[in-house]
Amino acid sequence: MTFRFVSRKVLGSLATLLFVVCFNFFLFRVVESDPVSALFRGRNISQQQRQQLQHDFGLDKSKPEQFVRYLNQTAHLNFGFSFETRQPVTSEISARIGRTITLVGISTLLSTTIGIWLGIIAAWRRNTPTDYVVTSTTMAFYAMPDFWLGLLLLAAFAESFRWFPTGGIVNVGSGATGLSHLVDEAKHLFLPGLTLTLAYLGEYTLIMRSSLLDTMGEDYLTLARAKGLRDATVRRRHAVPNALLPIVTLAAVNFGFVLSGAIAVESIYSWPGLGLATYNAIRAPDLPMLQGLFLLFSAAVIVANLAVDLLYAYLDPRVRTA
Amino acid sequence: MTAEVATPRVVGRRRIVWIRRRRALSRVWRMYRASKPGMIGLVVLLVFVVLAFAAPALASSSGLHAISTVQNPTWASPSKFGPLGTDNLGRTIGAQFLWGSRISLFVGLAATLLTMLIGSVVGIAAGFFGGRIEGVLMRITEWFLVIPFLPLAIVLASVLSRSLFNIILVIAITSWPFTARLIRAQVLSVKERGYVDRSRALGASRWHLTTRHIVPNVAPLILANTTLTVPIAILTETTLSFLGLGDPSRASWGKMLNEAFDAGAIGQHAWWYYVPPGLGIMLVVLAFTLCGQALEEILNPRLSERA
Amino acid sequence: MTQPLLDVRNLSVSYRTKSGPVTAVRDIDLQVNPGETVGLAGESGCGKSTMANAILRLLPPGTRVEGEIFFDGEDVLTMKPGRLRAVRWAEMAVVFQGALHTLNPVQRIGRQIGEAIELHENTSQSETRKRVGALLEQVGLPAGRANDYPHQLSGGQRQRVMIAMALACSPRLLIADEPTTALDVMVQAQVLDLLEELQRDLGLAMIFITHDLSVLTSVCERLAVMYAGRIVEEGPSATVFSRPAHPYTRALIRAFPTIGDTASRMAPSGLAGDPPDPADLPSGCSFHPRCPVMHEECPHLDVELWPAGPDSRAACIEVRPT
Ligand SMILES: Nc1ncnc2c1ncn2[C@@H]1O[C@H](COP(=O)(O)OP(=O)(O)O)[C@@H](O)[C@H]1O
Ligand code: SF4
Ligand SMILES: [Mg+2]
Numbered sequence: 001m002t003f004r005f006v007s008r009k010v011l012g013s014l015a016t017l018l019f020v021v022c023f024n025f026f027l028f029r030v031v032e033s034d035p036v037s038a039l040f041r042g043r044n045i046s047q048q049q050r051q052q053l054q055h056d057f058g059l060d061k062s063k064p065e066q067f068v069r070y071l072n073q074t075a076h077l078n079f080g081f082s083f084e085t086r087q088p089v090t091s092e093i094s095a096r097i098g099r100t101i102t103l104v105g106i107s108t109l110l111s112t113t114i115g116i117w118l119g120i121i122a123a124w125r126r127n128t129p130t131d132y133v134v135t136s137t138t139m140a141f142y143a144m145p146d147f148w149l150g151l152l153l154l155a156a157f158a159e160s161f162r163w164f165p166t167g168g169i170v171n172v173g174s175g176a177t178g179l180s181h182l183v184d185e186a187k188h189l190f191l192p193g194l195t196l197t198l199a200y201l202g203e204y205t206l207i208m209r210s211s212l213l214d215t216m217g218e219d220y221l222t223l224a225r226a227k228g229l230r231d232a233t234v235r236r237r238h239a240v241p242n243a244l245l246p247i248v249t250l251a252a253v254n255f256g257f258v259l260s261g262a263i264a265v266e267s268i269y270s271w272p273g274l275g276l277a278t279y280n281a282i283r284a285p286d287l288p289m290l291q292g293l294f295l296l297f298s299a300a301v302i303v304a305n306l307a308v309d310l311l312y313a314y315l316d317p318r319v320r321t322a
Numbered sequence: 323m324t325a326e327v328a329t330p331r332v333v334g335r336r337r338i339v340w341i342r343r344r345r346a347l348s349r350v351w352r353m354y355r356a357s358k359p360g361m362i363g364l365v366v367l368l369v370f371v372v373l374a375f376a377a378p379a380l381a382s383s384s385g386l387h388a389i390s391t392v393q394n395p396t397w398a399s400p401s402k403f404g405p406l407g408t409d410n411l412g413r414t415i416g417a418q419f420l421w422g423s424r425i426s427l428f429v430g431l432a433a434t435l436l437t438m439l440i441g442s443v444v445g446i447a448a449g450f451f452g453g454r455i456e457g458v459l460m461r462i463t464e465w466f467l468v469i470p471f472l473p474l475a476i477v478l479a480s481v482l483s484r485s486l487f488n489i490i491l492v493i494a495i496t497s498w499p500f501t502a503r504l505i506r507a508q509v510l511s512v513k514e515r516g517y518v519d520r521s522r523a524l525g526a527s528r529w530h531l532t533t534r535h536i537v538p539n540v541a542p543l544i545l546a547n548t549t550l551t552v553p554i555a556i557l558t559e560t561t562l563s564f565l566g567l568g569d570p571s572r573a574s575w576g577k578m579l580n581e582a583f584d585a586g587a588i589g590q591h592a593w594w595y596y597v598p599p600g601l602g603i604m605l606v607v608l609a610f611t612l613c614g615q616a617l618e619e620i621l622n623p624r625l626s627e628r629a
Numbered sequence: 630m631t632q633p634l635l636d637v638r639n640l641s642v643s644y645r646t647k648s649g650p651v652t653a654v655r656d657i658d659l660q661v662n663p664g665e666t667v668g669l670a671g672e673s674g675c676g677k678s679t680m681a682n683a684i685l686r687l688l689p690p691g692t693r694v695e696g697e698i699f700f701d702g703e704d705v706l707t708m709k710p711g712r713l714r715a716v717r718w719a720e721m722a723v724v725f726q727g728a729l730h731t732l733n734p735v736q737r738i739g740r741q742i743g744e745a746i747e748l749h750e751n752t753s754q755s756e757t758r759k760r761v762g763a764l765l766e767q768v769g770l771p772a773g774r775a776n777d778y779p780h781q782l783s784g785g786q787r788q789r790v791m792i793a794m795a796l797a798c799s800p801r802l803l804i805a806d807e808p809t810t811a812l813d814v815m816v817q818a819q820v821l822d823l824l825e826e827l828q829r830d831l832g833l834a835m836i837f838i839t840h841d842l843s844v845l846t847s848v849c850e851r852l853a854v855m856y857a858g859r860i861v862e863e864g865p866s867a868t869v870f871s872r873p874a875h876p877y878t879r880a881l882i883r884a885f886p887t888i889g890d891t892a893s894r895m896a897p898s899g900l901a902g903d904p905p906d907p908a909d910l911p912s913g914c915s916f917h918p919r920c921p922v923m924h925e926e927c928p929h930l931d932v933e934l935w936p937a938g939p940d941s942r943a944a945c946i947e948v949r950p951t
Contacts, residue, residue, distance in 0.1 A: 148600035260472030
């Protein structure tokens, strides 16, 4: 991969990030001319509190001045203080980010691998009962709102059968350490992880299936068969690597969706990550938290896109050397 | 427009175009009818549309308000009360479900229309004008594509006031880039075909080219994409309402789920509260997806080649 | 009299399509002797590639194939899968039409060539690499090109790679399906020369498929002309070219006055109209709607290949024995 290619991609991502940063400012200060009263809609705050808040936000300055101040603060990763906890947004976020990465990371890994695997099976056995069962089941999961799937799993496995805890990250007051602490945490992770995995499995399956079906009409597969390769080898060595390319792109788009899914699913299972923090910030409402979370989620998706672009170039030589 | 002075020849030409369109439409319908999943989706959709329209006749809206239902038992299961039981306030689930379907379908459709409008205008403009306009439009589209959908919707919904219209707006603002990108690609491929060059060589204006050649050729794709965007819009509405960002004054399926969760329906084992709205969403989303896929297979030449 | 290397008898092929079966090849007989080059010509869509794919049983599943294809006395159509895979490439290899789509875009060409050698001859990695280098040099490419991806090569180079690949396991029969069609004139001539030279040096039997008759006369000993899925004329190429018996052959010859004519990708200019749709063939002699010398009975005539000279045959009323 050439240096030029990588640096072009990195610069593009930085430009996107800058756009998001500006957009964030626009959203919170320009769309709503008076964020303070918008935030406290329906609640009473004293005139003095109001002025204090406006000063805290720098709302008593002109828009350009506010913008410069905002850029400066954002560059220093300073997103202000949470209304709820009075802690810096940055520290609130960094205390929770690991849990969301765990949840989202494990679910993404599982949903892509299982989804790809199911898609291959469905495409290879196209129009057989196996194909119908796989596609209709994954379609059903795809059509469910992810949090509703979470509610159903919660109701079934945590409330009725009591196989898994209903929420949180560890049993309160168990005080367990070491291995049993890990097991406890894994048990708490199981249902939210399963929810996200099942909810996003469907798309990977369907895309992989249709991508592989497209690939199966390609001439280079006829050539591979003409060489005397077994059908299974043709599929593994020639069809699947090419069919995977669209999946890689999908993974970046989906990463944003999985993050979104995590918001609702974390709140159902009280998994104390960024999703639950978002949920609480909406309820409060806690504007600085929302702003910081929005920037973080956007940055995460931008980074994921960059990673996928580079991965794609690694997988597809046509892009790399173009 | 010169409609008043239209010569018979022009009228004749219009009629020919119209007849041709109608023939194409009936051909599409014939092919659509042959698709079993497509027909299943259509039937399910029709059932829900009929239910939504008939909601006032089937269930009085008084069942939606706690004050007028104080006589009803709370947390009554379907076997004890009404077709679908009651919630923590004694409101009937049946009425909420029926009335909720109206809001969910309405928001889904309205948001999709707005999405399509923005996306098509941007996509057609970018694909057609090319050059710098295209560069700028596509750059913006790419940027919006990267911003994660739900966090953006959440932020927008938080700064805007909570109304049905704003929910529609939020969904449209977050979903148009997907449509714009798709349509632009299609416009480019239409432009590749010879007759656009030919008409341009004959001195056709941009407006003429766009309305006579580009739009008719892109329209089928827009239609298929619309059918596939509705389910996404409905799911987004549901999620936003579940997070408490919906219109507080109107019951939608998402808001039902929100209230069910907040009221502790899970702990109460009140499955009749949280199962119906989710099932409704799932069926409507599936139905739209099946219809959309069937349409896409008919209208997208690349897909229909596949035996 | 030697046994022909390839003996195709009564071959008919029907594709399965959404709108019912489409018969692309009808009742074809074709013999190829060891070391002999046979040309197969005809307009695009007349069933040439279908023939080529049928011989190696590469047609898509669901395609109906009738008749017999004896390779060295053994019927390809009734071979067991294992035997068929062993025959493919080691005995019969193909240079497919359109090398850009026939090479796997995400695999280095060295690996794609080496794959066949490893499969059929169980060679070690270093041995394979040496063989691949030698093959590339044999077709006039530097051995170092093995590390390139298909998109890094020009059209002519890709076609050379295809030829190197086809020669990899020293087959006895080479099927070249329009090996020069997508190339420009200079490169066409080079690739033709290369094929001729290799065929002579290696003593290969070859079926050379093209829609450009003039290419064939210099390369082939015998010629068969196809129209709408049937062979309408065959004989020694000198005879067919200098004294064509079938009106279609005459039109084809007029269409390509010089080797590698630039217009070669167009439909034959000496001929009005389009080739018929194989799903809806004209009655009688299927050529009659376009035939400049059509007789009154042609639309109802059951044509077959009648002797048209000492060693040639044609399917036209004008040579029907009386
Ligand atoms: N996979 C297929 N399915 C259906 N019809 C096909 C398929 N491949 C080729 N055909 C049809 O069979 C006829 C012969 O095609 P082909 O053998 O590729 O012709 P040629 O190589 O002479 O150009 C054409 O009419 C073509 O449309
Ligand atoms: S049989 Fe008749 S129609 Fe056919 S090629 Fe001969 S003259 Fe022409
Ligand atoms: Mg061909």
